[in-house]
Amino acid sequence: MLSKFLWKSLLGAPAVLGALTLSSAALAQSVDVEAEASVPSVATLDQVMEYSNEGSGMGNLSQVTSVTQFSDVSPTDWAYEALSFLANSEELGGLDCLEGYPDQTYRGNRPLTRYEFAAGLAACLDAIAARGGALDPGALERIEALQREFAAELATLRGRVDALEAAVGELEANQFSTTTRLRGAAIISLSDVFDGADEDNNAVLQSRYRLNFDSSFFGSDRLRARLQYGNFIDFGGIPEGGLLSNRAGSDIADADPLSETAGAFSFSTNTLDPNRVNLSRLEYRFPVGPATAYIGGVGMGISDVVSSVSSFDSSENGSLSYFGYNPIYDLGPQGVGAGLTFDAGDLFQVGLGYLTDRGFDPTDKNGLTDGGYTAFGQLTFSPGNLTAALTYVNAFDNEPANVVNAYGLSAEFRLAERFLVGGWVSYFDTRIFDGPNDILGNGEGWTYAGTLGIEDLGIEGSLLGFIVGVPPYNARYTFAQNALGASGSDTSLHIEGFYRIPLNNNVSVTPGIIFVEDPGNDNGNESVVIGALRTSFTF
DSSP: OHHHHHHHHGGGHHHHHHHHHHTTGGGOOOBOGGGGGGSOOHHHHHHHHHHHHHHTTOOOOEEOSOGGGOTTOOTTSTTHHHHHHHHOTTTTTSOOOOEEOTTSOOOTTSOOOHHHHHHHHHHHHHHHHHTGGGSOHHHHHHHHHHHHHTHHHHHHHHHHHHHHHHHHHHHHHHBSOSSEEEEEEEEEEEEEEEESSGGGOOOEEEEEEEEEEEEOSSSSOEEEEEEEEEBOOOOSSOOTTSSOOTTGGGOOBTTBTTOOOOOOOTTOOBOBTTBSOEEEEEEEEEEETTEEEEEEEEEEOGGGTSOOOOTTOOTTTSOSSGGGSOGGGGOSOOEEEEEEEEEETTTEEEEEEEEESSTTOOSTTOTTTSSOEEEEEEEEEOOTTEEEEEEEEEEEEETTEEEEEEEEEEEEEEETTTEEEEEEEEEEEEEEESSSSOEEEEEEEEEEEEEEEEESSSSTTOEEEEEEEEEEEEEEEEETTTTOEEEOOOOOEEEEEEEEEESSSSEEEEEEEEEEESTTTOTTSOOEEEEEEEEEEEO
């Protein structure tokens, strides 16, 4: 009976080791780059992070009294009887030899090393030794034999724990902050125009650099401050509407809420005028009961509160252009404001928000309530491999005065684990004013696109992506004052292909081609072809 007990007790090793590794979760704090010489060696840091990552997100282990408490253990499992035996503390004389995770799982299928085996054995042996008087001499002899057999592993494990404790002390003494983690990203892009506006442009090598300072004061909140530098200058000779630029929807120009400035890339940033590093993001998110609240002081957008759904929405690893997600998320003045999301079960999320671009300016026609604003709401639905979102945006801008009501549907479906099929459609109802009460015109606009992504094609971690769609255009526009009647614009066609190739976990290269037919929604404009090679570094 005892030999059976000893063998079965070893099945609790993963849970026991998980408890050990949890104690190092606090090590996920960044160190000051200026103090690099005083931190432990790279090998030690790697070891610390290995232990830290194993325990992250698991929470504290909890004792179970019945194997039925595990959602991933069923009576048909080969180890069910053994686990049931270990969970029965009465049969074991009150010993605690089986623990599980807070999400009611045991995770018995993960690989087990000899060190984990030794740690699990040590946990049960210590419990048995504490009650040694209740065991017969034969059982104690078997316990001592097992202790001798695994003495080397236990000693090595003890040494590794001692080394980790020393490394923790060194990190705590030299860390950048007890609450802040430093993350960085750099992009270097080689690009050129091959057709259309090629005579007006030359090949360029441009770059962008970001540093994110992410702080948490209560464990479930996050304060993000971002410093950013970039030297991107848009290609000339490309009419407005040809390509979507960063947050282009916030700049409503030429009395047309749907016009877009001619910027090419999702990662384009220009801080050259003046030449400086900017604070491009300052936001704070924190839980409020079952909801999450967001407050943005600088650079917050709609898609920072609610999901844009698209897997291409990443300046470092997604599409090359800003047409990798629904343009409705860039509509209206953005940057300063607040939002709230609420998860209604596992399937639905409701998000609301209010943003401005001059909410920090107390002068006339500015501030939080007297200037331009963007109010939005979104219902996100995520059943299994499908994610879909219904989005509403009401935007007002006073230079010139105009109102836009936009309605969007975005979706992405994961097919056969490697394929991502998605797209969007949005409808815009616009009204432009010439004075407080005079209507200059009414319009209706559309944008729509389809996307296809193929992951791990040829290289693990790679992404081949395609985008085909129509950027925002005016389907109908009525000019009230001059009685010209209704008119609409032509439509532009955007086609993009890119292939992200990871070189390792921190570096990737992404070559791609962007083709725009009839840029500026004008059939009289010559098509444009842009090629780019993006190299992304994240750390």
